[in-house]
Amino acid sequence: MTEGAWIGARFALMIDLSLLMGLPLFWWVMGMAGRRGVLAALALGGMALSALWLMASVAAMTGTPIATPEWASTQILLTMTPIGPVLAVRGGALLLALVFAELNRPRLTLIPAAVAAATLAWTGHAGATEDMAGTVHRVADVAHIWAAAGWIGALAVLVHAMMTLRPTTAEMRRVAKMLSRFALMGTLIVATLLVSGAINGVMIVGLAQLPDLAGSLYGWLLGAKLALFGVMLGLAGWNRWRLTPLLESGTPQRAVAHLQLSLLAETSAAVGIIGLVAWLGTLDPMG
Known part of the structure; x- marks a missing residue:
């Protein structure tokens, strides 16, 4: 309890x-x-x-x-x-x-x-790492936290924009422009998450101990987190390369419904990841 x-x-x-x-x-x-x-x-x-x-x-x-x-x-x-x-x-x-x-x-x-x-x-785990390794770990963790915060904040605004979207050409173009402009920011966020996440993983578990994760609760939760991250990447790519151009084209109504569903699913995956991170932070990786 x-x-x-x-x-x-x-x-x-x-x-x-x-x-x-x-x-x-x-x-x-x-x-x-x-x-x-x-x-x-x-x-x-x-x-x-x-x-x-x-x-x-x-x-x-x-x-x-x-x-x-x-x-x-x-x-x-x-x-x-x-x-x-x-x-x-x-x-x-x-x-x-x-x-x-x-x-x-x-x-x-x-x-x-x-x-x-x-x-x-x-x-979390970064706070317990000592000496120079601790500094590197915390720098990577801060970068990870900031990148994740940027993605979550963007999703919150985009979901609100899509769920309150008025069916006018001007409004749809405004939201489509917002989605397009997020592309560069999203690319930087994903790159930061990948690099900082890899550093965090090595610092917490260690390369030699990675195979041992397969039989631990920590390993299963980490695997679930990575799977949800993959889902987010797939949905973000679908939004960027398929649905946003549709919103700008002559069939916006179809794109609106799909974007609403996609962004809600992406946000749900993000919330799930944070829940898993909250749980992972209480566990011993090798326990």
């Missing part, structure tokens, strides 16, 4: 921080106006979910109910481990993001949002 709450808190926090960074990033790249209320809500949500994650972590480590946390263990975790400084940096970044959001400055919000998202690297 407590482990499930820990995984759930990690999952919700990852979704929140990914959107907080990914949305203003996509709005900036596309030259779109941001939504102040959405970013403010995500910044506040990040603070609340960070507190929930802390309580769930303590509950999982001590075996106590999350509703009645063991405050002595919480104090030790905050004062004698890197968790305290990490949460302090995240809290400051989220507070700054909230201020910029309230000032309706989404581009400025992106900076502290990226810092807040980067702190996730210090609460």
Whole structure:
């Protein structure tokens, strides 16, 4: 029960921080106006979910109910481990993001949002790696987190645009242009995910131990994550090379329905990946 709450808190926090960074990033790249209320809500949500994650972590480590946390263990975790400084940096970044959001400055919000998202690297396997290898691992993990946040933020905007699309030629051309312009950003995101993911895999498991993953829960979950990533790549390619040109052609109605379904499926796969990552972060790869 407590482990499930820990995984759930990690999952919700990852979704929140990914959107907080990914949305203003996509709005900036596309030259779109941001939504102040959405970013403010995500910044506040990040603070609340960070507190929930802390309580769930303590509950999982001590075996106590999350509703009645063991405050002595919480104090030790905050004062004698890197968790305290990490949460302090995240809290400051989220507070700054909230201020910029309230000032309706989404581009400025992106900076502290990226810092807040980067702190996730210090609460997973990368945070436990030491010395120079630890630095390389955390740099790769931060790049992985930022790229994933960019993709998730883009999907959120694109799904909203497609589901609220008005059947006018001008509106369809606007959305088609947005999808086309995302192509370069999407290529950079995928390249970053592939390189940083490979580095993370080697750092966490090691090349010599890769065959041992086949018989472990960690290996099965990692395989499921890679399979979902492959599904996302396939859907993204279909959207880019098949459906977006259809939206620009003389048969837009057919393209709209297919794009809606494809983007929803791609988003579902992304949510599934984050759920798996939240679970993987609680497991010993060799356990």
